[in-house]
Amino acid sequence: MVPWPRRAAPSSLPGPGSPEAWARRATASQTEPGLLRLDVPPEQGESATVNWQDYESEGVQAIAGSATAEELDAARVQYLGRKGDLAQALRGVRDRESGMLLNGVRSRLEAAIAERREAIEREELETLYADRSFDVTLPGEEFRRGRLHLLTQIKREIEDIFLGMGYEVYEGDEVTDTWHNFDALTTDHGHPSRSPSDTFYFSDDVLLRTHTSPDQIRLMESRQPPIYAISPGRVYRRDTPDATHSPTFLQVESLVVDRGITLADLKGAVLHFFRQLFGPQREVRMRTSYFPFTEPSVEFDVTCFLCNSEGCPVCKYSGWIEMGGAGWVDPEVFRNVGYDPEVWAGFAFGLGIERIAMLRHGLPDLRLFWDNDLRVLSQF
């Protein structure tokens, strides 16, 4: 709130009650024709005359000299107030002539006050506008817009690509149980990933998911094929943070279950995905590998999108970048969710979202994603 501008207090005029005013009125009323002599103020018990022409002109002067609403109100109280000379005199009027005279004075003073009040309000508004005026052509204060985190952007981009292929996005819970995270996926009881030194446990069989595969199990448990789905999300592993390790990261896994699915479908889906993500020139190759829940298993590489396979430090001068793992869903996994492996076949593949972000933007350290350093994050 900006205070209203104040001006200097008005010079004090001799009011109707001041000795000078009384004296002046007394003499003036003797000499000037057409003026009434009235006893004012009656309660003082002394006879005093007011020169109403002087009274009016003093009042008009005081009103005109009022710089603020407060000063104007003080003048109004003085010249028109209930205890003022005029109000007192009007109360004692006995004849028409003095009534007309005094009412004339009153209405002219009231008109002067109304006019001055309007002028003061206008002046105060003008001053306020002048104080607050601004140049609309000046550049405004920059409004800092938020944005999606780079990893969220890439996650959504991946979701868009798969939605375009007719897949659904299925997001499950980050807290799961050993059945969905390990057993249903046929992970051996002695597998090191089950160890508390690798996995965060809440109890013997409740844990933070170590991959998004539990979502695929839940999805298959909940319905019959065909299934074309991806499950993106945050996963947890007991790793000490460094440039390439983090106890939490984002993964996306795809799952297809249908009749007559072949490895060619897997390769076609992966190729389409990487061409959408890294450009239409990309090629994909598969190398045999091993994962507990797929048989056979492959790892897939994509041609380097940074050097166009010419060779660069990112692809270690091989022209290929390792992107993730995939494979044929193990028949035992199908049995665990109640599917007949003689009828249904399918593939799954998974990749890390941070890895895609680091490769695409040349970020050297995984921790940059979690440091909340806006100098880094606001670049994307």
Ligand SMILES: [Zn+2]
């Ligand atoms: Zn390269």
